[in-house]
Amino acid sequence: MQYATYENTVEKLERHHITIRAIADIAYNSEKAYLPNLSIEQVEEAVISILHKRVVQHQVWVALELDRLAEAHLLESPLQDLVESDDSLFGVDETLATAIAMSYDTIGVTNYGYIDKLKIGLVGELDRKGKTTSAVTTFADDIVGALAAAAASKVAHKYPTGILDSDKIN
Numbered sequence: 001m002q003y004a005t006y007e008n009t010v011e012k013l014e015r016h017h018i019t020i021r022a023i024a025d026i027a028y029n030s031e032k033a034y035l036p037n038l039s040i041e042q043v044e045e046a047v048i049s050i051l052h053k054r055v056v057q058h059q060v061w062v063a064l065e066l067d068r069l070a071e072a073h074l075l076e077s078p079l080q081d082l083v084e085s086d087d088s089l090f091g092v093d094e095t096l097a098t099a100i101a102m103s104y105d106t107i108g109v110t111n112y113g114y115i116d117k118l119k120i121g122l123v124g125e126l127d128r129k130g131k132t133t134s135a136v137t138t139f140a141d142d143i144v145g146a147l148a149a150a151a152a153s154k155v156a157h158k159y160p161t162g163i164l165d166s167d168k169i170n
Contacts, residue, residue: 006048009057012064016140022122023047026115026148031155038155046151046158050103056147059100063093063139071136086130086138093139097146104153111149116142123148 010020024043032038050056069075070083082090094116101112119127123145130137 006052006057009051009060012061016064016067016126016137018122018126018140018144020044020047020051023144023147024151026121026123026144027151027155029120030111030115030148030152035155035159038159043151043155046154047147050100050147050150050154053103056100056103056150059096060143060147063096063143067136067139070138071134083138084136086127086136090138093142096139097142100143100146101149101153104150104157107156108146108150108153111152112146115145115149120145121148 013019021040021044024040024047027046028038028040028043031043051060066075066083070080073080073084075083081087086093097116098109098112101108115123118124119141123141126137126141126144129135130141
């Protein structure tokens with residue numbers, strides 16, 4: 001039995017053109033107003049740390065697999081139709097993403113809601129791709145938003161006073 005690993009998770013994300021840097025960019029832009037000396041590298045460290053959590057790996061795998069199956073028309077109806085069309089009342093994509101964001105307290109959830117509502121960065125690109133092409137990104141856009149929200153929250157928890165130090169984000 002093969003378990004989820006960080007490397008497998010990054011590989012699956014990259015197959016969907018999702019990079020650590022793109023996730024970090026969203027989180028960085030969410031936090032830079034509060035931490036003017038924040039570096040993108042510090043935020044990338046937060047994303048990497050989050051992607052090392054087994055529960056997050058599992059959530060990412062399930063989400064991306066559901067998109068893949070829907071894109072290949074392998075889900076049974078009515079699930080196929082709901083996922084393929086990214087039906088606004090479906091909500092399972094947001095529920096799965098919220099579970100990732102909740103790893104970092106209520107700030108993670110509010111950050112996720114903000115990112116999801118405004119469709120910031122790669123979240124918006126994936127959302128538009130799912131609406132304008134045959135690609136299915138119903139879960140991918142929400143997973144990216146949740147990972148970015150979790151990273152922004154991790155940074156906020158690390159530096160609650162707004163003062164940065166040279167420590168790595170653990």
